[in-house]
Amino acid sequence: MTQNKTILVTGGAGFIGSHTVVALAEAGFRPVIIDDFSNSEQRVLAGLHQILGYEVPCYPKNCNDAATLRTIFQKENIQGVIHFAAFKAVGESMTEPLRYYHNNLGSLITLLEIQLEMGVPDLIFSSSCTVYGEPDTLPVDELAPVKPAISVYGNTKQIGEEILRDTVAAGKPLKIISLRYFNPIGAHPTGCIGELPLGVPGNLVPYITQTAAGLREQLTVFGDDYPTPDGTCIRDYIHVMDLAEAHVAALQALQNRAGQQHYDVFNVGTGQGVSVLDLVRSFEAILGQPLNYRIGPRRPGDVTAVYADATKIKQELGWTARRGLREALEDAWRWEQQLASK
Numbered sequence: 001m002t003q004n005k006t007i008l009v010t011g012g013a014g015f016i017g018s019h020t021v022v023a024l025a026e027a028g029f030r031p032v033i034i035d036d037f038s039n040s041e042q043r044v045l046a047g048l049h050q051i052l053g054y055e056v057p058c059y060p061k062n063c064n065d066a067a068t069l070r071t072i073f074q075k076e077n078i079q080g081v082i083h084f085a086a087f088k089a090v091g092e093s094m095t096e097p098l099r100y101y102h103n104n105l106g107s108l109i110t111l112l113e114i115q116l117e118m119g120v121p122d123l124i125f126s127s128s129c130t131v132y133g134e135p136d137t138l139p140v141d142e143l144a145p146v147k148p149a150i151s152v153y154g155n156t157k158q159i160g161e162e163i164l165r166d167t168v169a170a171g172k173p174l175k176i177i178s179l180r181y182f183n184p185i186g187a188h189p190t191g192c193i194g195e196l197p198l199g200v201p202g203n204l205v206p207y208i209t210q211t212a213a214g215l216r217e218q219l220t221v222f223g224d225d226y227p228t229p230d231g232t233c234i235r236d237y238i239h240v241m242d243l244a245e246a247h248v249a250a251l252q253a254l255q256n257r258a259g260q261q262h263y264d265v266f267n268v269g270t271g272q273g274v275s276v277l278d279l280v281r282s283f284e285a286i287l288g289q290p291l292n293y294r295i296g297p298r299r300p301g302d303v304t305a306v307y308a309d310a311t312k313i314k315q316e317l318g319w320t321a322r323r324g325l326r327e328a329l330e331d332a333w334r335w336e337q338q339l340a341s342k
Helices: 015-026 043-052 066-076 090-095 097-118 152-169 204-212 240-255 276-287 311-317 325-340
Strands: 006-010 030-034 078-083 122-128 175-181 183-185 219-222 237-239 262-268 293-296
Touching: 006 015, 006 066, 015 030, 015 043, 015 078, 015 240, 030 066, 066 078, 066 097, 078 097, 078 240, 090 097, 090 152, 097 122, 097 152, 122 152, 122 240, 152 175, 152 262, 175 240, 183 204, 183 240, 183 325, 204 219, 204 276, 204 325, 219 276, 237 240, 237 325, 240 262, 240 311, 262 311, 276 325
Parallel strands: 006 030, 006 078, 078 122, 122 175, 175 262, 183 237, 219 293
Antiparallel strands: none
16 A cells, blocks of 8 residues: 655654654655755765665755745655654744744745645644643643643744644645654664754753763753652653654555545654653663763743643554653664764
């Protein structure tokens, strides 16, 4: 059914995108990447080549370019899209709002227009658990209210979901699933691709691994006075390969679905809440020695706790997280060590 169907992966050289390219290929799809490399590196393509044994077609272009998208759709016979391409730095989004709205929403609108023009209905949208804000109840399910976004980045995800919902509701022939991820961590088990932050990492795990590798002097844990068992924030950490496989499951569900219009949202998480200190201690157990960290003040915008109710995606798409926290941290550390050896 899926053999050699060509899927466009926008932002396919990024952290989640590159791992999804692998999962697509393993499921029998033919991935094609468009990525302008504004927040990723060309060496990811070499890593994909190592894993898959062939070069994945890649267009170093921006998704706001309608003419380029049209050319790719025609040349590659695109039959579905997974849309990751977006700026994602929360802090930067607060100082450069127009840049974020133009890139994140402009690219989505352009993509939808080209899909409609080319008669390609299937789209998986990269959304985020940030749409829930500080949830009223835990675990949080898809029926929880969407809270006002606390960052411009988060707002682009909310507005993106609204654009998709409204377009389908207008009767346009599109079948779309938004995946609301929790906290992706880890790397491909080969160590050929992984999280590759440009500059100072904004995410916890690459900061931990860079500290362990001696690239960072010290990790700061932001706040230990939250109303949680150990005072630190609680998150749902999901292995990036589990997350990648969720995209494939969602795409397969759309491609097997009859009818012209469809829109749905799914949480993608493990359903397990893990505190920041628990995660640090789990990594120390792998490392076999203490990690240099200190407790700092709270960081503005951090919610106390958020973790997924992942019942819906299991029941409707047959997906469930298969990899645990230790495996994700081991894979992240292997990736960091491989980077250090180059």
